[in-house]
Amino acid sequence: MKVSNLKQSHPDTPKPKINWARIEEAEDFANTVKLFRQGKYDEDSFRRYRLQHGAYGTRMTNDYAMVRIKLPAGEVYPHQLEKISQLSEQFSIGNAHFSTRENIQLHWVILEDVSEILRGLAEVGLTSREACGNSVRNVMCSPLSGVCPDEEFDSTPYALATARFFLRNPLSQNLPRKFKFNFTCCEKHGMVRMVDVGLIPQTRDLDGAIQKGFKIFLGGGLGNKSFVGYQLEEFTPEEDLLYTSIAVIRIFDRLGDRKNMARNRMRYLVNDMGWEKFQNLVLKERAIVRATQSVITRLDIDHTPSIIKRPIRISDESGSSIPDGYTRWLKTNTLKQKQAEYSSVFITLEAGDITSNQITSLAAIIREFSSEGHARTGFLQNIALRYVHKDDLPLLYSKLLTVGLAKSGALTMAAPIGCSGTTSCNLALTNSHRLAKEIQRKFLELKLDQDDDLCDSSIKISGCPNACAQHGIATIGFFGGGGRVGKEMYPNYQMSLGGRSDGETILGATCHRIPAKRVIPVILKIIELFKQNKKSDDTLKDWIHRIINGKEDSEIKSILDIRKALDLLTIPPTKEEDPDFYTDYGSDSSYHTKTGKGECAA
C-alpha cells in the first residue's frame, strides 16, 4: 500500500466556528516593539503589553520571546496546525511545544518577529492574546468532553463561550494576577480542584425536566504554595454559569492582593479570608450581577452539534498487515468513546515537543482519520484524535509509526510531564524538560507502559518550585534545585509522593531530595518496593495512597520508610568517582544555578 493511494482532497473539512484573532493586533505589536527599541516605551509597560499579547521573555535574554498560542477548549484544526508548523520553521526552532494547558508554544522567537507570528495566526483564526499576563488564561476543557462515557453532557460549548466572553473583555485586562478556568467531562478526567475556577457538568431532575448545570470549584491552584479548591454549592444551573464567573472575577479584581506578587493568585485571597466568607461574597455578588446584567449579558453558547463524518477511503486496506507494537499501542493510547464504534486516540510527545514536519503530518492524519475533522489537545502535553472509527485504528497506527508519533504509553505513567526548565525558562534551576524525556525513554525501553499496576500513576517534573509541570498532583513529583558538596554543586530534585487531582485531590507528601542523575534509579527502586509489598490487584497509586494515609501494613508503612530505602541512592559520590553526577542532563560542563528575572507575576 502506498501513501499516495490514500491521498484525497477534503473539500468539506470542517472549519472552526470561532475566529479568535484580530489582525490589527499584529501591526500594533510590531509598532510597539519599534517604539520600545527607540526608548519611547519603558521596560515595565512594554513587558505588560508583551505578556498581554502572549509573548514571554526567554532564559537569560529579552531579545527572544516564547509565543504562547491559545487553543480554547483545546480545539485545533488541520489548517491551523499547518500554519503553526510553518511559523515554527520560519520564526522558531523548527519545533513546537504542546503545553499542559492546551496551548502550543513557540520558543526562541526573535522579539521583532513576534508580530509576524501574530499575523500568521490571524490568518487561521488563532490568537495568543491574554495567554500570559494578568488575564483570563486559556480556558481549558477535557479532551474527552463530548465522548467520555461518564459525562453528563458535553461542556465544550460552555468552555468556548466562556473563553469568548472574557477574551479582550475590559473586565479581565488588569487582574491582580492570572486567572484560570478548567472545564471537564467527569471527576476522573479533569483537573478542577487545582485551578481558580473548575467546572464539572452535572444534571438534575427538576419537576420531570432535566436541568443542566455545573459543580463549580473555586480557589484551587498549584504553585510555590498550592491549595485545593472548594465547591461553591451543590448545583449551579447553566443560566448561572456566567453570572458566577463574573462575580468571582469581580471579587478577585476588587480584593485581590496587587502588591505582593508572590501571594496574589485568588487562592491566597480565599485562604486569607476563609472559605465561608469568600463563598458568601460570591453568592451575594452573583445576585447583584444577575439583577443588573441578566437581560444584556449572556453566554453565546453554540449548541449546533459537530458533524461526524467518517472520511472516505478509496483504497482497500484489507490484507495489509498490522505493524508490530499495535496491541501495546492500542492498550496504552486509546479509549473507547461513548459513541459505539469510535475511539479517541492519544498521541504522546516527548515532554510536549514535536517537529514542524510532524505537525504537518499530523494535520493530514487528522483529516484522514478523525470523523470530527479536528483534534483536541490534552492536559499532558499531548494530543487527542477523537472519533476514529475502530476499523481505522490499525491503519492509523501504521501512519503514526511512519512519522514517529506512535510512542506507546500515552495514558500511562510512561508519559511524564516536564516543564521547559533550563531549555528556555528564566527561573529554572534544572533541565526538567530533558529529564522527563529520559524517563520516558527508560520506561518504554523497560516496557513499563504495559504494566497494569502502574498505568494510573503519573510522573511530573518542574525545574523550580513554581510547579509549572504540576508536580504537586503527581504520584511521583519532582521540582528542581541545586545540591552542594563542599564547593561543588549538582542538580537536585525535591521528590513528593502520592499527589492526585481526581475526586480525592491531595498534594503529594514531601519524601526526599534526589540528585538529577539518580532520579531514574530512584523511580525504579520505588516500583521495586511496591512490587515486593503490593497486594494482589494493587496499583502503585493505591499503594502510595495507603502509605500516606497510614493504612499500609506491609514492611513499608510510611513515607519515612520509603525515604530510608532510598537513602543509599542519594549519597553524592566524589567528583573524581563520578564527574557525570555533577552535570545536568543536556550539559557537559559543571552544574551551577543561574536564574534571571521571572515573569510569572507580570
Add this chain to the structure above:
Amino acid sequence: MSQEKTIKTTTDIDSLRSEIRDKSVRVIDVRREDDYKHSHIPTAVNLPLANLLSDDSPERVLKLVNAMGIDDETRVVVYDDTFGALASRVAWTLEYIGHSGVSLLETTFSNWKSLGLENDNNIPEIQSKEHSIHLKPEILATSNYLETSKDKPNIILIDNRERLNYLEQHIPGAISLPYRTLATPDKILRPKEDMKRLLDNRGISGNSEIITYCGSVGTLSGLAYYALKSVGLPNVKLYVRSFKEWKSLEKPIAKQQDAHYWDLSAE
C-alpha cells in the same frame, strides 16, 4: 547598472514559459545529472551545483558559461528542487563574473511538475558562446573582509542557518534570519511587500551594507542574498565560504549561553 535594476530577482512561471517559446532564454537546471536526465523544463541545460563547486574560480566558471551558450546578452533563468538555494548559488556565481541578466525561477521543479506544466528529457544542442569577464567584488565577502569591517557602523551580518544552529554558534555580531523565513509554501521568496515588512521589523533596510552567510557553501545565504535584492536593498554581499571556513580558520565564535535549547527539539 541601470539594466541591473530592471532585472527582477525571480521570474514567474508564465514569463518563463513564453520566453521558452520565444527561444529568448537560457534555462539552467542545477539538480543532479540523473534527475535532470529523467526530466526537466524544456530547453534547460544541466549544471549540477556540485560540478560548479568542484572549482568555482572565475576562469572555470567562464568556461562553463561559454559551454552553456551564454554570452553577456543572454537572459538566464536558474531553477532547482531545493527551495531555490542551489539555484541562488549558481545565479550569484554568474553575477560575480559579470553576467547581469540572470534570475531565479519563482518556484521549484517539483512544484512546476505538480502544476502539470511541460517537462521532457531532451538534451538541447548548445552552440558555445563567448562571455566577457568583469568581476564584481562588491557582491563578495571574504573572512578577511568580515574581520576588517566588523567595527564599521553601518553593517549588518545575517546568519541564515536554522535557529538552533545559530544559538549554538555564530559569527560574533551576526543576527539570525533562518532561510525558511524567506519563502512561502509555493514560492521560493515571499511577495515583495511581505518581505519588506519582515525585513523592516528586523531593522534590515536602507543603505546598510548587508552580508549573508550560512553553514557551508553559500546556498542558503545565496537565497537570502536574492531575498534582500528582491526588495531593492542596494548593498548586499555573500560570504560564500560561510561558517564552515570561518570555523576552520578558528576565528572567534559567539554563543547563546546558559540555556539547553537543543533539548526542546523532538528530533
